[in-house]
Amino acid sequence: MRYLDQETASRVRARALRPLRLAGSGRAEGFHAARSSHGPGQEFSEYRAYSEGDPVRSIDWKLYARSDRYYLRRFSREEAIRFEILADASASMSFAGPGALFSKWEYACRFAMALACLCLFRRDPCGLEFLPSAPGRGVPQGAGAGHLARLDAAFAAVSPSGAWDGLSGLAPRSSGGKRPSLFFFSDLLCGRAELEAAARELAARAGRCFVLHLQDPGEFGFPWRGETLFSGLEGEGRETGRADELEGAYRAAAARRLALCSRLFSSPRLSYFPLRTDLSLARNLDGFLAGWLK
């Protein structure tokens, strides 16, 4: 697969073998942590002494015959969690500055494929959507064999283009049922109002949303020198200036932007995680999994 190598797959599968819980969540949710949901399930879970009011149908009569006591048989129900990957495919994601390992887009693809691998290994269904959205570009929820390959092919079929237009183009939210958990990959380079709207939309759309902010070292370190012509990848026009003289002001603006993003996308439903594209994928992956998935 183009965006998932064997080493990364092995790394996430080793992590998936351990019990994982979503961090910061009051109740069990995700990654097969919902096994406390007892009821008419398929797998035996435990015995419990009968107490008044318990359904008689649940009494294990065979055990009563051997022990002359009433016990209830309890069964657990596997509760699969749906995951959705939402990738920002605007043109700015194709940028790769000095020091970056990959462009933001390629880094996001690789990181998303690693997470998808983790989910599918845990048999949690996973879907894929792109922003700006377009019919036929996404991959519906699925967990079966070959789904990972479909996800990879979908990533490979998309090249970043166009400008950020928010989340308005996504499919309407389902009114009932459990809302999926969302991995949102974006460089978040849009106006403040759009960012706030996106934060609200993500919080409403997802049961839980992980906002993975792609950060290129060039865009945040501004390493250029001398008179430089900057032309926008999303058709924002051109700007000329002495890069070394702008560096200070630019870095301040970048720091403000990071603080804003961190604040907007940190809430009970939203979790913010910066992805620096000059760091190795394994390091970011370990950091993400260690910090947000316990």
Next chain:
Amino acid sequence: MTFGREWALWLVPAAFLLPLLPRLLLRPPRPEVRFGAMLLLREALAGAGAARRARPVLALLLRCLGAASAAFAFSDPVLDGSSLPFLPAAGRAPSDVVILLDKSYSMRTAFAGGDRFSLAAETAAAALRSLGPGDRAALILFDDEVRGGAEWGAGPEELARLALSARPGWGVTDYRPALEAAFALLSDGSRPEARKKALVLGDGAADGFARMRDGPSALAGYSPSFALAGLDFPEAPANYWAAGVKRAGPGRAPEATVSWNDAARSSPPSHVSLCAPGGTTLPGPRLRRLGEASASAVLSAEPPRGCAAAGPDALSADDRRYYAFGGAASGAGALVLHPGPESPPPGGAAYFLRKYFSSRPSSRGTVFRDHGSLAAAGEGRGPLVLAGLPPFSPAGAAALGRRLSEGGAVIAFVSSSLPQAGELKSYFGLSASGPERGEFRAADWPADALPGFLPSAYESGRVSASSLYRLAPGPYETLLEFAGPGGEKVPALVRVRVGAGLAYVWTAGLDLAWCDLAVKPLFPGFFSALLEAAADDGYGPSGAGAAVGAAGAIRYPRPPPAGGAELRGPSGAVERLRYRAGAFEVPPQDEPGLYSWRAGGESGFYAVNLDHSTGESRLLRAAEAPWTRLPAASAAEAALLFITGVGVRPVFLLLAALLLSAEVLLLGRRP
């Protein structure tokens, strides 16, 4: 405002534009970055603010202004002190002003309808009359030495009148003695509070700095507090002068050498003329180019003295070259003595000599039949020519001996009709045998035997003799030789010194019976050269002249006449000459021209010329004068500014430093 280096004002716009050129011409390639975070970039640009964005432009403007200010300071601006409201004339510090007025002959160069000296004198007068009651002034007239002034005391008005009444002389420029005198005045210490200024009103001739290579600061008395300024004339137009006149050869026309000052811009002079003492101007001849800035012209044959002139040009005073060829004094013609008869028969020596002089009026010669007594010896001034050596009477022999011992010259042709061996011995100390008969032919006669005589121009080898006196080796100099029958070399013409005089002896005589020299085409040239050589070497006054300001002498190798000698200058002034050691001493003369002298019944000419080797006639302007240059076109205004003005160069230098420092600070650089 005036400027010491007005030309440097052109540097101001150039200096202003200079920092722009690298940005315009050497603009570094501007890389283009396809950038994702234009949002942040625009936020940074907005945050940088207009002032920050304008900083490079502002820094560039400061750099341009700084460079322009430095260039402006280099032009040495002087602000009129009288126009400064905060510096009223009465409140100015008193000044000690020394004005140096150059009266060298290059100041005679025409300029603005007058000449340079007039302009300088008027400038001096204007400057002097601008002085206030607290100021002090001195006027120094100078060329290559101080000619007047050099002391405080006279009032400005008196000095102004003195400047206006002065006229340029004929000296050359040397700033050194004048500046030393000026510095001595300025550094007298009596008025330490006064501003010290020296104004050099000369033409800045380059030759004036020949003895001042290290500049005024190396001169005695100099102080850095002295303000120096000098006139600055534009480059002079072409100047021509006759650099020399020489004889092209005996009996031939004089040849003048003409030079000019600027080979690159000037063509040879339009005419070279010849002027006689009476003022007659003869037509100019054709020029033959000698070098880049010199040419020669063969002048008309007459007169043997006068002047050659080249022109026209801006400095006509140095055009002329006066000349008076040596030995050309009146009455100094050759004296030919022969034994007779009165009308010499054809074929004899006297016949040929008479024929020679009668056919050449310019060659003065008198033929006398006075061979025996030598009575006419005292009358002749030039060479004595003896057509045969007779047995002189004791008085005649004594007269001949005296003539030779006093430095006279004798040309002797042996006689074919008289025994000569004894006379050769007794008169000239030559031991001879003969006459010897045989077939003698001219050997290879050298070109330098007699000045002006070129044997190679003739068929000299066809000269032959059938008889001659063979001279034994002795203290003589062989000039020409015959080849004897056996090929041996036999002296034909010898020169022997007798006392102070010289004798030229032709051993084969001039009679056709012995030698055919007199009928050969080369004889006139040969005899003319022989006469010239004898005239130059020996008897008669000589000494063609001297340079202006240099002493000379008129050689007079015999007792002076009782009345002595006097020299009359071109202006008519007469000066008595002192006689010493065989010559009349001529003191230095200040004016070029053809002077005439008279001693007893004799007279002659004495040429006094400018010394063009000093470079004064080249009118070269010093490339870098060690003082503030005041443009001659506005000399009076500039001089007034210098006297009363305030130099503001330091102000602009400081401004330039401030502007450049501001630029460095603006860009955040460390100097």
